[in-house]
């Protein structure tokens with residue numbers, strides 16, 4: 001209360017004894033900067049303590065080298081710092097790759113050309129603000145747990161299915177990182193023997209079938225081989241087919257695309273069956289751009305998960321899609337700061 005973070009909002013009606021004073025977080029007492037480095041552009045926002053986004057900013061990625069990527073993080077941060085108009089609680093960053101979240105070190109982020117980069121220290125030193133980083137799938141889980149739909153549970157699995165696939169696991173109200181901070185890295189779990197080449201160097205990873213990148217790749221092949229496909233009415237050429245066009249074609253019931261989504265959902269279901277069997281967590285949430293496919297992806301996922309996991313476990317598992325949309329990593333990065341600085345998780 002002295003620092004203005006919480007305020008009295010009333011008293012409970014007495015049930016004998018002195019009525020309790022109710023305290024509530026003051027939504028705008030502080031602001032947090034949340035950053036998402038997992039997309040084709042760097043995006044960030046200034047967010048209040050309730051998870052309400054107050055300012056957005058983004059920077060296109062023009063060069064693919066580590067130094068340029070770091071300079072772009074500085075540029076984006078400086079834009080956001082200028083937009084903040086309340087005292088700042090800290091900076092949170094969600095990035096692809098493997099992190100040492102305890103020390104704020106990016107161990108490896110291939111698409112950003114970073115190896116053993118002490119990102120949190122670099123930013124804390126430059127901006128004098130506490131900085132926290134975690135993998136984008138992991139912060140997505142924290143976002144869903146902190147700011148998403150209320151669920152009567154402290155356990156949650158979130159699969160972030162976009163251009164890549166990752167997941168985050170919340171156990172007992174805390175993010176579970178694993179021994180090497182890699183818990184939930186299922187995108188490069190090999191699901192097909194002799195499958196398509198993956199950007200990790202292996203073949204047949206989950207990402208090569210169920211990511212939006214893979215779905216779009218298969219849709220472009222359909223557009224090329226079937227001139228009558230609806231996709232050709234929606235895009236001017238097969239190479240212009242994107243997630244948006246696929247979504248429209250699926251909504252209109254293109255049967256060729258139904259197969260692509262059934263297959264994508266099936267392999268997600270195989271992976272979810274593994275997670276459910278090992279963790280017995282009942283709530284599984286699909287986030288990321290593929291969440292927009294809704295039932296077209298979730299139904300085949302459920303079917304495969306039920307076919308593979310022990311039925312009492314599978315029956316209790318609820319699979320839904322996230323309502324947090326494209327800002328989920330930004331919100332999760334802010335939630336990471338809330339959890340670390342104020343021990344607030346929801």
Ligand SMILES: [Zn+2]
Pocket residue numbers: 187188189198199200201202205207
């Ligand atoms: Zn891979």
